[in-house]
Amino acid sequence: MEIDIKKPILDRNERLAAENRSRFDENGVYVLDLMASPGAGKTSTILATIEALRDRYNIAVIEGDIASDVDAQKISAQGIPAVQINTGGACHLESDMIQRAIDTLDLAELDLIIVENVGNLVCPTEFYLGEDAKVMILSVPEGHDKPYKYPNIFALAEAVILNKYDTVSMFDFNEDEFRAVVKSLNPHAPVFAVSATKGEGVEAWTDWLSGRIEDARAQATRA
Amino acid sequence: MHEMGIVQSILSASVEAAEKEGATKINEIRISVGDLTEIVEFALQFAFEALSPGTIAEGGTLTVNHVGASARCADCSTEFEHGRFEVQCPQCGSIATIPLTGRELTIDAIDIDEDESPDEESANPE
Numbered sequence: 001m002e003i004d005i006k007k008p009i010l011d012r013n014e015r016l017a018a019e020n021r022s023r024f025d026e027n028g029v030y031v032l033d034l035m036a037s038p039g040a041g042k043t044s045t046i047l048a049t050i051e052a053l054r055d056r057y058n059i060a061v062i063e064g065d066i067a068s069d070v071d072a073q074k075i076s077a078q079g080i081p082a083v084q085i086n087t088g089g090a091c092h093l094e095s096d097m098i099q100r101a102i103d104t105l106d107l108a109e110l111d112l113i114i115v116e117n118v119g120n121l122v123c124p125t126e127f128y129l130g131e132d133a134k135v136m137i138l139s140v141p142e143g144h145d146k147p148y149k150y151p152n153i154f155a156l157a158e159a160v161i162l163n164k165y166d167t168v169s170m171f172d173f174n175e176d177e178f179r180a181v182v183k184s185l186n187p188h189a190p191v192f193a194v195s196a197t198k199g200e201g202v203e204a205w206t207d208w209l210s211g212r213i214e215d216a217r218a219q220a221t222r223a
Numbered sequence: 224m225h226e227m228g229i230v231q232s233i234l235s236a237s238v239e240a241a242e243k244e245g246a247t248k249i250n251e252i253r254i255s256v257g258d259l260t261e262i263v264e265f266a267l268q269f270a271f272e273a274l275s276p277g278t279i280a281e282g283g284t285l286t287v288n289h290v291g292a293s294a295r296c297a298d299c300s301t302e303f304e305h306g307r308f309e310v311q312c313p314q315c316g317s318i319a320t321i322p323l324t325g326r327e328l329t330i331d332a333i334d335i336d337e338d339e340s341p342d343e344e345s346a347n348p349e
């Protein structure tokens with residue numbers, strides 16, 4: 001006998017993500033999900049973003065790593081609330097982990113939560129966490145041809161950060177080709193060339209981000 | 224790489240639905256997977272073989288329906304199929320396109336045996 005099911009496989013994740021989303025909406029918190037390979041510069045970009053926006057917004061960070069809390073410690077050292085999630089081997093964050101993390105944060109006090117997803121270019125795209133935007137970081141040493149190999153993450157990001165731009169002359173990185181492929185995959189996403197640890201290019205990125213935060217607020221007050 | 228978790232979700236949803244019908248065996252689980260997801264069928268099958276033993280889906284099959292990517296142009300309304308790297312409208316070149324298919328990840332249906340089906344008779348071998 002055949003039984004119709006017609007149900008999303010990631011039903012539970014989607015449901016919990018929607019719950020997270022409504023809590024973010026109730027508290028007026030903008031949530032960014034940062035995705036990249038290990039070592040691309042997620043933590044460095046978060047630190048640079050905090051420095052640029054901390055006077056304007058109350059920020060918290062959720063750090064996803066397979067193990068350890070070294071990244072959360074780096075954020076806490078800046079006086080910014082940081083929650084470490086250890087996935088214990090899982091290759092991506094899921095919405096139940098975010099739910100537990102935000103239970104420990106004072107959402108009413110926050111304007112922006114930055115989530116550092118597990119270093120992985122494959123599956124974080126599959127899991128909605130309740131965020132406003134997913135943003136992808138590629139670092140120059142990874143090569144300009146990465147979008148051919150991992151198209152999905154470039155296709156689904158709302159913006160792409162090209163980090164470690166200070167090293168661009170040391171690597172055979174074809175920036176024109178990189179921008180063209182990203183454009184073919186995702187015509188709307190801006191690409192920001194940034195050196196997170198040196199501060200160059202960070203302003204264009206944080207201007208874009210604060211623009212998105214203000215847009216979300218304007219939309220919320222209209223609703 | 225996270226296909227284990229995906230298959231775990233597929234199995235628990237299928238077993239729950241099957242047991243509600245009083246099933247003793249799941250013969251087949253049919254799912255749809257869009258071409259724009261990062262799901263690898265080989266890894267799904269591998270995970271299914273690893274995780275189904277001990278459940279009522281043991282010995283059953285996992286059938287994957289692959290769904291191609293398509294979109295509609297917001298400017299000229301043309302609907303078109305596309306690959307990962309060509310989301311522009313083939314008609315007018317617009318980049319304002321609305322995704323239609325390709326991101327599916329759903330359990331469509333299951334095929335079950337209800338309890339006490341008397342099929343103990345051995346099937347004729349060839």
Ligand SMILES: Nc1nc2c(ncn2[C@@H]2O[C@H](COP(=O)(O)OP(=O)(O)O)[C@@H](O)[C@H]2O)c(=O)[nH]1
Pocket residue numbers: 036037038039040041042043044045119163164165166167194195196197198
């Ligand atoms: N030259 C250079 N190095 C960077 C830059 N951003 C990050 N790094 C270095 O890359 C390494 C990994 O950075 P991290 O932020 O921890 O990456 P994550 O694993 O993605 O969080 C560290 O040694 C950083 O100092 C950059 O813009 N330029």
Ligand SMILES: [Mg+2]
Pocket residue numbers: 042043044071116
């Ligand atoms: Mg990090």
Ligand SMILES: [Zn+2]
Pocket residue numbers: 090091092123124224225
């Ligand atoms: Zn994963």
Ligand SMILES: [Zn+2]
Pocket residue numbers: 296297298299300301312313314315316317
């Ligand atoms: Zn068109």
